[in-house]
Amino acid sequence: MEEKQKTFKPLDPLLHSELRLAVMSILIGVDEADFVYIKSQTGATAGNLSVQIDKLSAAWYIEVEKTFRGKKTCTICRITDKGRNAFAEYVETLKQYLQIPKG
Amino acid sequence: MEEKQKTFKPLDPLLHSELRLAVMSILIGVDEADFVYIKSQTGATAGNLSVQIDKLSAAWYIEVEKTFRGKKTCTICRITDKGRNAFAEYVETLKQYLQIPKG
DNA sequence: ATAATTTGGTTTATAACATAAACCGCTTTA
DNA sequence: TAAAGCGGTTTATGTTATAAACCAAATTAT
16 A cells, blocks of 8 residues: 655656767757767767767667768668657656646 | 867756756745655655755755754755756756757 | 878776665654 | 664665777878
């Protein structure tokens, strides 16, 4: 009978990270974006970005394609349906914490 | 001449924490709340809550008053103006990440 | 040619953080 | 008066974020 009175839904820990959230925020608005572009938009270091992209990719929130632009390697990222849904749910959950009405 | 193109404002690390944010979210809506109430609303363990309240208090985002309710100790928390401002700014900053229009 | 620099990343070492477990003093109950 | 419960705090540990170090390929300078 332990009524826990849980008012706050837990926040998806994969998205509750400044850099990963910024990456998702970028990807949700475009068809695709490459590593260099994301790096410039977020101001992140390459190492940090590499790690965080790996994590999002391991969870299938994004998919990563390695190709070439001319002779240079190019890492292209796209958000997946799973990622889109997770992002949307994260936003709704967070609204509760931020006192923003749902919708 | 290194144009960094910083699109994303940094998120206040003190507020970008699930439990601390929940605590602030509670306190912003009430005059005051005690430890036991906050614990029940958040579902946090006492240890975790104690630590996070200390951090918010050390930054003067909240103020903590230790009194008695009858013979039992009672830890009362209130948000400060500094905390209120920090929370408001955090919300506005986060809206950018979440693609929610300002306001 | 080849040495030095830059580009586009990955790997790894470390610092910061969140969390639970263990603990403590006081109070209530058995 | 022993045992259990309440209201917390302290500390130990696992997780996470982050930067530093590194690497291969490409470009630029000598």
